[in-house]
Amino acid sequence: MRRVLRCLGLLLVLALVFGVGWAWPILFRGPLLVGQDAVSDTATAAVAPTVEDVGGRVIVARPPSGTAERDVLVVFYPGGLVRPQAYEWLARELAVAGYTTVIPEFAFDLAVTGIDRATALIAHYGAGKKVVLAGHSLGGAMAAQYLANELAAGRQPAAGLILEAAYPPDGSSLASANLKALVLRAENDGVADAAKVTGGLALLPSDATEVVVPGSVHAFFGRYGPQSGDGVPTVSRAEAEAFITAQVEEFLAGL
Incomplete structure (x- = not known):
């Protein structure tokens, strides 16, 4: 016994x-840190992101001194279990182009724990600006869910949506929303199902655009290292990031 x-x-x-x-x-x-593995060149080094508290901690990247600020605010939801600073590289690139980007921190790094986080951020940073919700993977899905919830409540807080390796969850259609949408899909993504990402276009406005990032993988949207189950890239991270940046900036400029 x-x-x-x-x-x-x-x-x-x-x-x-x-x-x-x-x-x-x-x-x-x-820890939530800025400036680690986020600088791409001399121009992005001039950007000085800050960590602020608006209903929780958020990384804020504003255009550097001497750069004209555009009338667009980007609210970026990080991917699941990925720290916000992994997307600071993109926020810095957009800041150089004149855009302010805010990247909120979520409990356990899961956007599903605070889908409506964007409401306070838009109220605080979005005065006089067009708002674009964006997100990677789970973060993108939750950004779409947030907009669908707002639309169902008779509100439309954003003019645009950018989904990176993501698609709207079932039941969260934005097909009737008056917004522009861009879907970025990595060609060699081994995490996000390509058919589901493309199929998600049916839940977006009819003029939504899908762009394939050549040779890229799921983890190239953020700087957080390799991801289990991901595909094999056939381009460098720098090449993928340059392509992603160009697509995002072209989308924002067309709002």
Whole structure:
């Protein structure tokens, strides 16, 4: 009997250790930092992002001194379990072009825990600006869900939507919304199902555009390292980022 109890106790301890080890990286996220692996060139080095508190912490990248600010605000929802600073590279690129971008931090780095985060950010930073909701992977899906919820409530807080390796969740149609939409799909994405990303266009306005990022993979949308299950890139990260930046800036300029 004692041997059985010892075995059960050992199994319990092992299960506890395994559970803690599995949950630890989800429950305990890294610090929110700016400036780490986010500078692409001299121009983006001149951008000085800040961490501010608007209903929670948010990275804010404004145009550098001497750059004319455009009348567009980008609210970017990070991918699932990805720290906000992974998308600072894009925010810096957009700042150089005159756009302000805000990247909110979510509990456990899961946008599903705060879908309506954009409401406070738009109220705080969006005065006099057209607003574009954007997001990568799960973040993109939740950005689309947010806009669908707002539309159902008779509100339309945004003029545009950018989905990176993402598609609207079932039941969150934006087909009747008066907004422009851009869908970016990585050619060698091994995480986001290509058919679902393309199929998601049916839930977006009829003039929504899908653009394939040649040779890119899922993890090239953010600087957070390789991702399990992803495909193999046939272009450099720098080439993919340059293509993504060009597509996003062209979209924003057309609003």
